[in-house]
Amino acid sequence: MKRTVAEINQRIKDGDVVVMTAEEVVSYVQSEGVERAAKEVDVVTTGTFGAMCSSGAFLNFGHSEPPIRMQRVTLNDVPAYAGLAAVDAYIGATELRQDGREEYGGAHVIEELVAGRAVRLRASSSGTDCYPRKEIDTYVSLNTMNQAYLFNPRNSYQNYASGTNSSERTLYTYMGKLLPNYGNITYSSAGQLSPLLNDPTLRTIGIGTRLFLGGGTGYVAWEGTQFKTNVETRFGVPMGGARSLATIGDMRGMSPEFIRAVALTGYGVSLAIGIGVPIPILDEEVMRSCAISDEQLFSPLVDYSVQSRNRRPIKHFSYAELRSGKVELFGREVRTSSLSSYLKARQVAETLAERIEGGEFLLTEPVAPLPADRGVGTLEVRSKEEAV
Amino acid sequence: MAKRKFLLGFSPDLVNEAIVYRLVKDYDLKINILRAEVREQGGRLLMEVEGKAGNIKEAVRYLNEARVEVQELATYVEKNEERCTHCGMCLSICPVEALTVERPSWRVRYDAERCIACGMCIDACPPGAMKFRL
Numbered sequence: 001m002k003r004t005v006a007e008i009n010q011r012i013k014d015g016d017v018v019v020m021t022a023e024e025v026v027s028y029v030q031s032e033g034v035e036r037a038a039k040e041v042d043v044v045t046t047g048t049f050g051a052m053c054s055s056g057a058f059l060n061f062g063h064s065e066p067p068i069r070m071q072r073v074t075l076n077d078v079p080a081y082a083g084l085a086a087v088d089a090y091i092g093a094t095e096l097r098q099d100g101r102e103e104y105g106g107a108h109v110i111e112e113l114v115a116g117r118a119v120r121l122r123a124s125s126s127g128t129d130c131y132p133r134k135e136i137d138t139y140v141s142l143n144t145m146n147q148a149y150l151f152n153p154r155n156s157y158q159n160y161a162s163g164t165n166s167s168e169r170t171l172y173t174y175m176g177k178l179l180p181n182y183g184n185i186t187y188s189s190a191g192q193l194s195p196l197l198n199d200p201t202l203r204t205i206g207i208g209t210r211l212f213l214g215g216g217t218g219y220v221a222w223e224g225t226q227f228k229t230n231v232e233t234r235f236g237v238p239m240g241g242a243r244s245l246a247t248i249g250d251m252r253g254m255s256p257e258f259i260r261a262v263a264l265t266g267y268g269v270s271l272a273i274g275i276g277v278p279i280p281i282l283d284e285e286v287m288r289s290c291a292i293s294d295e296q297l298f299s300p301l302v303d304y305s306v307q308s309r310n311r312r313p314i315k316h317f318s319y320a321e322l323r324s325g326k327v328e329l330f331g332r333e334v335r336t337s338s339l340s341s342y343l344k345a346r347q348v349a350e351t352l353a354e355r356i357e358g359g360e361f362l363l364t365e366p367v368a369p370l371p372a373d374r375g376v377g378t379l380e381v382r383s384k385e386e387a388v
Numbered sequence: 389m390a391k392r393k394f395l396l397g398f399s400p401d402l403v404n405e406a407i408v409y410r411l412v413k414d415y416d417l418k419i420n421i422l423r424a425e426v427r428e429q430g431g432r433l434l435m436e437v438e439g440k441a442g443n444i445k446e447a448v449r450y451l452n453e454a455r456v457e458v459q460e461l462a463t464y465v466e467k468n469e470e471r472c473t474h475c476g477m478c479l480s481i482c483p484v485e486a487l488t489v490e491r492p493s494w495r496v497r498y499d500a501e502r503c504i505a506c507g508m509c510i511d512a513c514p515p516g517a518m519k520f521r522l
Binding site: 049050051103172176177179183184185186260261262263264265270272325334335336337338339340341342343344346 | 473475477479493494495515
């Protein structure tokens with residue numbers, strides 16, 4: 001069985017396309033077999049909804065009268081990077097408000113804009129002959145700005161380590177609140193619904209792939225930062241962080257249902273984003289990958305009380321075990337928590353399936369593939385000579 | 389038998405009074421202390437009280453006469469349903485399983501009846517959906 005993206009798009013236009021979510025397809029393949037499923041189903045939709053710290057938005061405010069070349073910019077008191085042309089800025093999700101309090105940051109500004117609210121823009125400049133204005137204090141919203149689009153350097157990590165804490169005090173980490181003495185385990189993946197776990201070698205996903213981003217439409221812009229392929233696999237799937245996507249998409253059309261600021265006490269602010277990638281069932285092999293279930297997907301467990309980048313996994317748990325709510329660790333029952341929302345991940349995959357079935361969302365072929373062989377380097381304190 | 393939750397406030401001069409003893413002995417109440425603290429400004433005691441409705445009423449009158457501030461609480465902690473993303477971060481944090489996940493919907497449910505007001509979920513909740521009412 002072979003199928004092309006062009007054929008699938010024709011079926012979408014004809015209203016004949018058959019779409020299933022990556023969760024539904026698990027039991028379908030179990031009962032009907034891969035061959036039958038590959039023949040019947042044209043597209044499998046995936047979904048994830050979790051904190052993705054490496055996210056942010058490019059904004060263009062338009063020119064004031066008289067014009068200003070903005071050098072320092074804040075939005076609701078959160079600093080944005082303005083080392084670009086006069087009225088362009090980038091606001092990062094984890095940037096904190098100037099008072100340094102953890103409850104509000106760039107992610108909140110992004111969520112407010114997506115929700116249609118106005119945010120306070122303050123900018124200053126030393127003034128130039130062509131841009132004489134030195135200060136401006138005003139309000140902007142998605143309605144007033146020329147461009148407002150998310151450009152996220154690293155989203156939708158293929159897989160991720162789960163966290164626990166062997167120390168005697170509670171740890172506040174980006175993996176949430178970790179109770180003392182292995183008091184709990186936290187994990188963050190949609191598992192069997194997660195985009196890159198369903199196409200583990202990225203056969204169908206590449207630069208230019210159209211996807212569901214924050215409730216609107218986005219695209220794969222590039223490989224995600226820290227993209228790596230040399231990770232141990234089981235059932236053909238990496239057992240830890242491996243590939244990731246840089247994504248881009250217009251904030252207009254996004255929804256606060258799928259763009260949500262989160263605060264991780266003791267760590268800071270992050271942005272939870274709903275992302276869904278449609279996988280065209282080009283052949284049986286693609287279908288086999290999509291049929292992977294939580295029982296076959298594993299997350300390494302690391303001890304966050306070890307304050308080093310070299311944390312050795314204590315153990316691997318399957319997402320089925322983690323999702324059951326408790327696992328056994330060192331002979332004791334330990335409760336688990338998910339940082340990403342499975343309910344929202346499912347909503348993403350279902351919404352994307354509806355859009356494809358409704359003819360509103362066509363599939364794309366990658367413009368270029370993402371790297372097939374990539375490792376990740378470390379940062380050392382080096383001399384200028386050693387660095388080249 | 390009725391079951392009610394109260395927050396008691398004591399001025400510093402009342403901290404040495406054996407109030408809980410009186411509630412048990414004189415009013416035949418079953419008391420479950422959920423939270424207790426003594427500070428410079430006095431003390432606070434959060435408790436669940438079980439007993440005959442009439443006895444509870446009498447006990448509240450006694451407390452009022454003893455100049456103990458009495459505040460009845462229906463819920464200590466509130467969950468903002470708009471804000472909750474149903475991630476489930478709270479599930480392994482809540483010590484009494486007042487927060488549970490409904491399957492297969494994966495919706496996180498909060499049962500205020502079971503909550504003991506420890507507040508551990510509040511700084512653990514990423515979208516900030518859990519808040520103290522105190």
